[in-house]
Amino acid sequence: MRFLLLLAVYALVDAHPQLPGADKPPPPATVRGRVTDAATGRPVRMARVVLAPSERSTRAPERYSRTAEDGSYEFKAVPAGRFVLTASKARYVTLQYGQKLPASGGIVIDLAPGRLLERVDVALPRAAAIAGRITDELGEPLERASVAAMRIGFSARGRELVTAASAVTNDAGEYRISQLQPGDYYVVASERSEGFGSEPDADLGFLKTAHPANADIAGARRVPIRDGQDATGIDITMLPARSANISGRVITGNGLPAANVMLVLQSVDSGPGSGLGSETRSASDGTFVLPQVISGRYELHARLNKQPNEGAILPLVMTGDDVTGWTVPLTAGGRITGRVVPPERAAPASPSDLDIGAIPTSETLVFGTGFGGPVRDDWTFDWDFLLGNRIIRPSTLPAGWYLQAVKRGETDITDTPIVFTGAEVVRDVEIVLTTETTSVVGTALGPTGVAATDYTVVAFADDNTKWAPWSRFIKTARPDDAGQFRIEGLPAGRYRIAAVDKVENFQWLDREFLQRLRPDATSLSIQLGQSATVTLKVVQR
Numbered sequence: 398m399r400f401l402l403l404l405a406v407y408a409l410v411d412a413h414p415q416l417p418g419a420d421k422p423p424p425p426a427t428v429r430g431r432v433t434d435a436a437t438g439r440p441v442r443m444a445r446v447v448l449a450p451s452e453r454s455t456r457a458p459e460r461y462s463r464t465a466e467d468g469s470y471e472f473k474a475v476p477a478g479r480f481v482l483t484a485s486k487a488r489y490v491t492l493q494y495g496q497k498l499p500a501s502g503g504i505v506i507d508l509a510p511g512r513l514l515e516r517v518d519v520a521l522p523r524a525a526a527i528a529g530r531i532t533d534e535l536g537e538p539l540e541r542a543s544v545a546a547m548r549i550g551f552s553a554r555g556r557e558l559v560t561a562a563s564a565v566t567n568d569a570g571e572y573r574i575s576q577l578q579p580g581d582y583y584v585v586a587s588e589r590s591e592g593f594g595s596e597p598d599a600d601l602g603f604l605k606t607a608h609p610a611n612a613d614i615a616g617a618r619r620v621p622i623r624d625g626q627d628a629t630g631i632d633i634t635m636l637p638a639r640s641a642n643i644s645g646r647v648i649t650g651n652g653l654p655a656a657n658v659m660l661v662l663q664s665v666d667s668g669p670g671s672g673l674g675s676e677t678r679s680a681s682d683g684t685f686v687l688p689q690v691i692s693g694r695y696e697l698h699a700r701l702n703k704q705p706n707e708g709a710i711l712p713l714v715m716t717g718d719d720v721t722g723w724t725v726p727l728t729a730g731g732r733i734t735g736r737v738v739p740p741e742r743a744a745p746a747s748p749s750d751l752d753i754g755a756i757p758t759s760e761t762l763v764f765g766t767g768f769g770g771p772v773r774d775d776w777t778f779d780w781d782f783l784l785g786n787r788i789i790r791p792s793t794l795p796a797g798w799y800l801q802a803v804k805r806g807e808t809d810i811t812d813t814p815i816v817f818t819g820a821e822v823v824r825d826v827e828i829v830l831t832t833e834t835t836s837v838v839g840t841a842l843g844p845t846g847v848a849a850t851d852y853t854v855v856a857f858a859d860d861n862t863k864w865a866p867w868s869r870f871i872k873t874a875r876p877d878d879a880g881q882f883r884i885e886g887l888p889a890g891r892y893r894i895a896a897v898d899k900v901e902n903f904q905w906l907d908r909e910f911l912q913r914l915r916p917d918a919t920s921l922s923i924q925l926g927q928s929a930t931v932t933l934k935v936v937q938r
Contacts, residue, residue, distance in 0.1 A: 440468025523625025538570025639717030
């Protein structure tokens with residue numbers, strides 16, 4: 398009887414396995430579009446299309462597809478989330494959806510459950526190549542030389558020479574750099590690739606040389622690339638380098654020889670005539686040798702991987718003469734102590750939810766020193782081993798929290814780098830957070846007065862003394878696929894704001910760019926707690 402009763406119960410459960418709608422997965426989305434030739438509008442067949450999550454929170458694998466004869470592609474059964482779409486093919490410039498330049502940002506695709514998103518189209522411009530031959534001053538070919546196509550670009554430090562693409566020469570000294578977009582390039586050859594090397598790699602005999610045979614960017618000849626047309630015969634005769642040795646001794650803070658210290662020599666410049674990095678370790682008696690260092694501006698970064706940490710950052714200019722007897726004194730670096738002041742009226746949060754750092758603002762990669770650290774449970778912090786120029790910035794804060802100010806006593810140091818050259822201690826620093834912020838939302842109109850969906854908004858302080866790398870007074874935004882943008886977190890003040898059709902990443906940190914943009918930008922004043930709504934006209938650049 399009991400057995401029959403259990404069977405009846407199981408039958409009832411099996412008949413109603415799940416309540417309607419309970420734990421039902423959201424319907425997937427679909428993305429469709431075409432890839433075309435930017436110049437002719439013709440379809441690009443067999444282009445590779447990649448749909449990838451734009452955020453870690455979007456738990457979805459990358460998806461791949463190829464375009465059909467008519468240039469079309471389709472992704473079905475896509476989970477909800479935020480994605481970027483990239484199209485590529487040989488002899489074309491690789492672009493994301495919404496990109497107009499490879500160095501600019503694309504448009505993030507926001508997929509709601511069940512959404513059908515069509516016309517996610519990408520127009521690929523034709524790519525070109527630069528080819529030529531690298532020889533020494535006697536016409537002999539240089540094998541395995543590194544050749545870079547460089548252009549005036551932008552980074553977090555502002556305007557600088559950046560590498561667009563590179564190649565390595567074969568045994569005949571020949572090279573070919575492909576996948577180049579239209580523009581003007583400096584072609585620069587070096588005996589080996591950028592970066593650090595060990596002592597055996599340091600037998601360098603040539604300067605970094607620009608086409609045709611220049612160690613100074615002022616005398617170099619630019620190579621124009623237009624309409625996907627290759628530039629050939631771009632030869633470089635490399636210039637002999639005056640190399641020299643650097644030798645000396647590393648000592649600890651108490652004056653003792655420092656053994657097994659990692660020494661990294663970094664070039665400050667990237668263009669022709671600049672040096673190349675190298676690395677070594679100090680011997681048991683603290684001595685070291687960096688051989689065959691070519692002329693250029695450098696920084697020597699040292700770190701003793703031993704508790705307590707010690708290190709050094711020292712500038713150096715090499716002119717072809719040996720540097721001997723150089724003493725590299727290690728230091729424990731600087732310290733910053735203080736507390737975080739959380740917002741008075743905010744949802745409860747833990748100090749472990751914060752990620753605040755002392756960010757380097759120097760010209761080189763800061764090797765082997767501290768970058769800030771955790772915030773304790775009582776909201777205090779004590780960060781040590783800091784060298785170089787640092788500015789305090791949060792990288793992660795609880796939702797709705799913003800940086801209001803960084804104070805040292807009564808002095809506001811929010812936008813003033815702190816310089817650490819030795820064992821400086823900066824005490825009683827307050828990092829004040831707030832839930833009050835500013836927001837600017839709006840749309841932009843194209844040349845014909847129709848709402849635009851592809852542009853970049855640049856908001857920048859009216860006061861040009863605030864135009865600097867790491868500035869809080871410069872922010873950018875891209876529109877969503879409905880054409881609306883939002884900028885949050887600007888400090889209160891007077892601003893100019895503009896929608897630009899084409900802008901490279903970090904170009905907004907360039908003072909010349911902002912100065913040219915100012916006359917076409919809309920004036921805007923905004924206070925904490927205020928939200929402004931604007932309609933902009935897209936500026937054609």
